[in-house]
Amino acid sequence: MNPSTNLTITYADHRKLRDHLFPGDGLEAAAILLCARTPGPRVRLLVKQVLLVPHSACKERRSDYLVWPGSAIEEAFDLAEADGLSLVLTHSHPGGLFGFSRHDDRSDLLTVPSLFQALGGLHGTAIMTPDGAMLARLYRQDMSPIPIESVMVAGDDLTWHWADRKFSPRPTAFTSEATQELGRLSACVIGVSGTGSLVAEQLARLGFGQVILIDFDKIEPRNLNRIVNSTLADAKAQRSKVVAFAEAVTSYRGEGVAVPVNASISTREAVLCASQTDVMFSCVDTLDARQIADLLAASFLIPLFDVGVSIPTRKAQRGAAIADVCGRIDYVHPGGPTLQDRGVYDPASLRAEYLRRTAPDAHREEMQAGYLRGVTEEAPAVIALNMRAASACVMEFIARAHPFRHESNAAYARTQFSLAANEEDFFPVESFPTTTIPQFARGDLEPLLGLPALRAPRSEAIA
Template identity: 25%
Template sequence: MSEAVDALARRHLLRADRQEDLCFALWHPSTGQTRTTAVVELLILPREGERNVHGNASFESHYFTRALSEAAQAGAGLALMHSHPGGMAWQGMSPDDINTEQGHAAAAYGATRLPFVGLTMAGDGAWSARFWERTAPRQYARRDCATVRVVGERLRTTFMEALAPVPHGTEAQIRTISAWGKKKQADLARLRVGIIGAGSVGAFIAEGMARTGIEDITVIDFDRIEIKNLDRLLYAKRGNVGALKATALADHLGECATGARFDALPVVAAVYEEVGFCAALDCDVLFSCVDRPWGRHVLNLIAYAHLIPVIDGGISVRTNRHEELAAADWRAHTVTVGHQCMQCMGQYDAGLVQLEREGYLDDPTYIQGLEKGHPLKARENVFAFSMACASLQTLQMLAMVLDPLGRSNPGKQLYHFVGSFMEPSEHGKCSPECLSSIAARGDHCGFEVTGAPPANRDPVVKKLPTETPSLFQRISRALKHLFIG
């Protein structure tokens, strides 16, 4: 859920008199390859006489009927939130809690065709959650979620340790853990991080994540390694020429990771293809390391509709008429609800998305016809500049998760190599007509952003079969990752 929804729930559920309270909420599904997330959009607060607070809170039937009607009209699922003000961290369920949620699961499913979701807020603001899934006619079973994520200025995650156990720190992580402590390291290590683009910037970020102790990394890229990549791909050697970037990088990460239970999943697809899109929805944080408008357009939607933070960046290099370096700039920013989106900050041109879908951006004739200096003609991923841009993006992610001294949002950062200075950080806002209407709508956002790759995409990769997880990987990931956020 967003920080705004979380804040409203705190104000309502954590009462000054320390009694329990409750409310309903609307949620939308976000369906990945191996996990389903309930994205909580808004609360349906009780009116006078709709609930009773008497130590243990209860609700009247007409409150449930009203909430159910609103969920059905919105095409959303229904969730019940209640508080355990005396508890801390992930909360278990009392027999009364179970009877209440299970007893209303059939009506909720019948009206919405989606599972009834239950959420509990502890006194410290930690969430726990579960789906009530239909297993047979009139039978509903509880399925606990592995995590609950609150997304905004920072990323705050509550873990169910039975499904997402605390990772064991390793000897290789001693220096890392000493910087921010075991608890923050455990929060970091249990995130699933997606690297969208296994090029020069993505390679630096992915290796940084693996060495920091992240135990679950997904690499999404459709391309192959070429000779011209060797001056900037950290993981590539001459023997890798011709290999798939996603697979080669995932193999490399396995050799340098410090986590005790490390898993790197290569997905040979673009994020705008269905398999790549669904793999991205399985992640908690995404790094945008793409340089084309369609990929950024997809990630922009994911950041808002599915509430998955996207750490984006970019490099711009300019030479003068003597072919001397005149400017080299790189930027980084976090894209999520409450932050400015990539389109509004000018990271991609929406008008070029359809051109890419139709294959024009892979047409040499079209590219050659563009004016000199057009961004689509740029070839700017110089090793040193990519390393610096990756560093800024990595620090943006760490600030969001670690929240050092309560300063989790660095804002938009822009560094100028020529002149050696960083511009003051900016915190821009989107226009009201931008993506606010689809925030937290998940699969129900109403936009179809995926599609087949352009017909004239490089034939060396165009006809490659997409690699998918093994049966064992799919089962283990499905057991680990049923989320709400």
């Protein structure tokens, strides 16, 4: 069963918070997390800003006791009001107690009602222990608590702090305990075709509690040589890729694990489904779909793994020859360099793709090129290349969720391989610029992702 409640914070904000809460004097300290939210049904709080409460502003600081300054909370009110953000009042437990004390309970009863009076919405409190572990809870208007089941810290590594402490210390990669932890998480695969079906197959068999599959296309006979789990009967019936794949997953994982979304990622339906997940895999072949994945990752603080393959050709005496056989895997952590920052797409390439798509002759030419650039091939035999890239993509996730590398994961923001040259190159996160984007931790603010086309229908907005 996937956790229904979660708080996600970037590694940069988590480090900033931890440094402030544990200044080295052994006394409690305070901060306020300003959080956006994902659309329902899942409750996910997204830390948009960390407001540090100056140590000198606290009326009293002890090793097990803290008195908050009212001015800090009033400042948070002003910052949160415009976008309807939730406030999570956070303090440290220098002694290491991973739990809320009786004093914490009494303090919440006095302080949290003022948050409802000023802002409405959902608000709560959190504590942090010296090792960086966090425990959080929300409150309903009647002050009954809503436990936050997990706190995810998303950076070069991916860490989950579980309220029940089930996986502390963190599980070792490739163990049954790691599989059990994945059973509490959800993944989204955008594009369930040649590479995407192989990624989704691995995620389902690794044990993810839920795998959301997003693709609008149908299975055709020419797909059968590269879409895993597809059958001749599926192609003859022109079945939806995601529905057919979900049925295959159900046959070995049971009901409810695979969730098919038969829609384009550019639709509101697909964006809403993707927003519910813990980690996202982009296995698409268009730039506009990658842009949507990029915006999803930023808006909902979802770690993103993007994979692509290509087989460039060159002119030869007898037609065309293979110039290279290559692939790329990019890992984008919330707050880090986006796919656009890395040059995967830009406004010019997006416009060019749009023009090709809307010009029938050019579009036909592009589709004929397919995997093999410059060669017309209706059913390219690329499953071996897709498998190589899909495996590298999923291994990149494992390396970050349950680290096993001999050096920092920061050195592997991008992996590129050339099978023709037998080379593999790695690029550290510092290789790319990081720009500030307005969609960061945008959450459920309308229109979704900041795109007018994804605005809620009038009937939904009124409801």
